[in-house]
Structure formats: C-alpha cells, structure tokens
Amino acid sequence: MHLLTVDTLEQAQNKIYSYLAKNELKTEKIALTQAFQYILAEDIHAPFAVPHFRRSTVDGYAIHSLDTVGAGESIPCFLKVLGAVEMGEENRYTVKRGECVYVPTGGMLPNGADAMLMIEYAEKFGENEIACYQNVKHNQYVVDVGEDIPEKSLVLEKGTILRPHEIGVLASLGLAEVLVYAKPTVAIISLGDEILQAGERLEAGKIYDVNTYGLYAQAVKFGFAVQEYHHVKDDREAICRILENVVHHVDIVCVSGGSSQGEKDFTASLLAEISTTGILTHGIAVKPGKPTITAYDEKNACLLLGLPGHPVAAMLLFELLAAQVYRKLWQVSPIVQITAKMACNFPSADGRLTCQLVQLEREGHEYTAIPIFGKSGVVSSLAKAQGYILVGMNSEGVKKDEQVCVYLI
Numbered sequence: 001m002h003l004l005t006v007d008t009l010e011q012a013q014n015k016i017y018s019y020l021a022k023n024e025l026k027t028e029k030i031a032l033t034q035a036f037q038y039i040l041a042e043d044i045h046a047p048f049a050v051p052h053f054r055r056s057t058v059d060g061y062a063i064h065s066l067d068t069v070g071a072g073e074s075i076p077c078f079l080k081v082l083g084a085v086e087m088g089e090e091n092r093y094t095v096k097r098g099e100c101v102y103v104p105t106g107g108m109l110p111n112g113a114d115a116m117l118m119i120e121y122a123e124k125f126g127e128n129e130i131a132c133y134q135n136v137k138h139n140q141y142v143v144d145v146g147e148d149i150p151e152k153s154l155v156l157e158k159g160t161i162l163r164p165h166e167i168g169v170l171a172s173l174g175l176a177e178v179l180v181y182a183k184p185t186v187a188i189i190s191l192g193d194e195i196l197q198a199g200e201r202l203e204a205g206k207i208y209d210v211n212t213y214g215l216y217a218q219a220v221k222f223g224f225a226v227q228e229y230h231h232v233k234d235d236r237e238a239i240c241r242i243l244e245n246v247v248h249h250v251d252i253v254c255v256s257g258g259s260s261q262g263e264k265d266f267t268a269s270l271l272a273e274i275s276t277t278g279i280l281t282h283g284i285a286v287k288p289g290k291p292t293i294t295a296y297d298e299k300n301a302c303l304l305l306g307l308p309g310h311p312v313a314a315m316l317l318f319e320l321l322a323a324q325v326y327r328k329l330w331q332v333s334p335i336v337q338i339t340a341k342m343a344c345n346f347p348s349a350d351g352r353l354t355c356q357l358v359q360l361e362r363e364g365h366e367y368t369a370i371p372i373f374g375k376s377g378v379v380s381s382l383a384k385a386q387g388y389i390l391v392g393m394n395s396e397g398v399k400k401d402e403q404v405c406v407y408l409i
C-alpha cells in the first residue's frame with residue numbers, strides 16, 4: 001500500500017515560491033494600448049502636476065468670486081466681458097475686479113480669476129457685459145494645478161494590476177509605454193485515453209476535454225500567456241516526449257490528469273525524471289486537489305504542475321499554486337474577497353483544507369453563501385459558482401449564519 005505524504009497548501013506554495021524567487025522576474029516595456037491586465041513592474045511617479053494649468057469644469061465665465069457677493073436670482077451683479085479663452089489654447093487674459101472672460105469646460109483659467117460662473121446663471125447684457133445671478137464661491141468649478149495628481153507624487157505602485165482605470169491614469173501622464181512583468185508562458189498538457197476534442201464524435205466511455213479550455217482561461221485571467229496546448233493519450237513514451245520538448249520553452253507546464261496512482265497515472269514519475277528537483281510535493285491537504293504534484297526544473301527555469309484530472313480540482317489548484325505564488329512574487333494585492341453569511345452548516349474535511357465553491361445570493365446589503373455540493377468531477381458546479389470559501393484543516397466546519405470570507409472567482 002502506498003499512501004501519499006501530504007503537504008499543507010502553504011508548504012506546497014512555499015516550496016514552489018522558493019525556486020521561482022531565485023530567478024529575476026522578467027519585465028518588458030509595452031504600449032499602453034496593450035497593457036490591460038498586465039502587472040506594473042515599476043512605481044509610477046507623476047512627472048508633472050495633473051492638471052498642469054487651472055481648468056474650468058463648466059462652460060461659463062471666469063470671474064472674481066468677491067464680485068458676486070450679494071448677487072442672487074433677483075439682484076444681479078454686472079461684469080465686463082474681456083473676451084473668450086479658446087479650448088486647447090494658452091490663456092492671454094488677466095481678469096481684474098468687475099471683469100470676466102468666457103471659458104469652455106476644460107479650458108484654461110485666466111490669471112486673476114478665482115471661480116467660474118455657469119452660463120445658466122449669466123445673461124448677456126449689452127455688447128460687452130453680462131448680468132450674473134449667483135453668489136459664486138471661491139474656487140467654484142475650478143480644478144487647481146495638481147489637484148488631481150500632485151507633481152512627483154506616487155500615482156501607482158509596482159504590483160498594481162492594470163485595469164482600464166489605471167490605464168486611463170497612466171495616459172493622463174502622457175505615458176505611451178509602461179514597464180510590466182512579462183506574462184509567464186504556459187503549456188497545458190491534457191492527458192487521457194477518454195478525452196475527445198471539441199468537434200470529435202462523442203462515443204461511449206469518452207468525454208470532451210474540459211481542462212485544456214478551463215485552464216487556458218484561468219491562465220489568461222491570472223496574467224499568464226498560454227503558448228501551447230496538447231492532448232496526449234495515456235502513453236508514457238508519448239507524454240515523456242512532449243514534456244521533454246515543452247520544458248525548454250515555457251515557464252510553467254500544467255499537466256492535467258494522471259496525478260493519482262492508477263496504472264496509467266504517469267505524471268509523478270515523469271515529472272520526477274524531467275525536473276532537477278525531483279518531486280517537491282505529491283499530495284496536498286486540500287479538498288479537492290489532493291493528488292496534485294509539483295516539481296521544478298532549474299536548468300530551464302520551468303515550474304512543473306501535475307494537476308488532478310477532475311476539472312474543479314484542476315482549475316482551483318491552478319489558482320492556488322500558479323496564480324497565487326506568482327502574485328506573491330509580483331507583490332500583487334491578494335485576491336478580492338467579500339464577507340457573506342453561510343446559508344447552512346458546512347462540515348470540514350478531515351485533516352484537509354476545504355475549498356468549497358459557493359453561490360452568492362444578495363439580501364439587502366448582505367450576501368449569503370450557498371455551498372454548491374458536488375464531487376470535483378461535476379463540471380456544472382463551476383459555472384454556478386461565484387466564489388469559494390476556505391474551511392481550515394483544523395476547523396470543525398462552518399455553522400449556518402456564520403460570517404465567512406468568499407474569494408471571488
């Protein structure tokens with residue numbers, strides 16, 4: 001009888017981390033248009049203040065706010081119009097007391113003026129005058145120099161995931177390129193005599209390949225680049241050939257299936273042969289995902305993961321191992337979690353950390369987490385889930401109505 005000696009999830013993660021951390025993280029300069037979902041590899045300081053000139057936030061007249069003290073709907077004050085600031089042009093005017101200049105939204109404020117009067121509260125009066133029907137406050141509708149981003153301030157930190165929002169901020173600084181971590185390249189190798197590819201005829205005993213596509217999308221979601229994917233039958237020689245080949249040109253090899261101890265489960269022995277470290281972990285105290293294998297090839301700086309064939313386990317373990325360890329290396333903030341109330345009692349697995357997929361239901365301002373029961377081979381549970389909860393290996397479980405952290409997926 002051969003039982004797996006299991007690592008805790010943390011031990012398995014730390015082993016991988018210690019090898020990956022020996023290599024310098026690869027970075028590259030990329031165009032801002034391509035930067036979505038990359039991770040920033042440098043702190044960004046503002047090279048200049050944003051805005052770098054005082055701007056109006058409305059269409060109206062740049063004025064001295066003190067001129068409007070006491071003005072209102074029935075008692076206007078009168079201001080002389082000097083002219084208009086053109087959009088995108090440098091201001092040429094100086095506004096003195098009793099004067100004003102027309103400025104469009106976003107235009108440059110003239111010298112002297114300290115506030116904007118919206119055109120809705122102004123009425124043309126004669127050739128060069130307006131009647132002002134509002135008591136305008138100092139700085140009203142004006143964005144000061146550096147009010148948005150002060151010069152030299154830290155705008156974005158290294159390790160920030162670039163969403164459209166951060167890309168907009170970088171664009172405001174006039175940056176056409178940005179230094180990011182290069183996406184680690186991934187090869188996915190799905191094993192199994194029973195696996196069919198989409199488009200092939202469904203036959204008794206066969207199933208369609210889920211893991212190649214699920215892992216592909218997981219990799220993209222977490223900032224990796226899938227370089228190649230292969231389906232290989234349970235033939236030791238064939239698997240060995242492909243592993244020996246891909247290990248030279250990707251950063252991570254994800255083998256799906258063959259992780260357990262069946263007659264045709266070759267992953268562990270092959271990863272032991274191919275890596276320089278031998279097997280780092282075979283068996284993690286986590287449910288699902290127990291038979292997961294890790295190894296590292298120092299010659300090619302390649303992480304080797306033997307993920308369980310069951311799709312729920314394969315996708316989850318990719319997240320817990322590859323994604324979380326790389327996020328730690330990149331110093332990315334942890335995966336977003338929300339608090340929810342447990343819908344029912346939920347037991348823990350004996351001596352294993354349980355990662356339980358849950359559905360979220362909203363009641364008013366609170367969320368309820370409903371466990372999705374199903375074995376880790378049940379694919380439909382993946383699409384129902386919005387997140388997962390972790391139930392500690394030494395915990396007795398979670399009680400109904402207890403508050404839990406839900407990691408969003």
Ligand SMILES: Nc1nc2c(c(=O)[nH]1)N[C@H]1C(S)=C(S)[C@@H](COP(=O)(O)OP(=O)(O)OC[C@H]3O[C@@H](n4cnc5c(N)ncnc54)[C@H](O)[C@@H]3O)O[C@H]1N2
Nearest residue numbers: 190192209210211212257258259260265307308309310313
């Ligand atoms: N005697 C034991 N049997 C099993 C154990 C054990 O400890 N002792 N562990 C079970 C657990 S837990 C898991 S998880 C699986 C792990 O299996 P393998 O990694 O060896 O994978 P396979 O046997 O090849 O496949 C398992 C299951 O997953 C399906 N599969 C595989 N690849 C795909 C794919 N690309 N797309 C969709 N589904 C896939 C496969 O058809 C099997 O149903 O072992 C248990 N057994």
Ligand code: MOO
Nearest residue numbers: 288289290313376
């Ligand atoms: O890892 Mo297995 O997926 O526990 O079912």
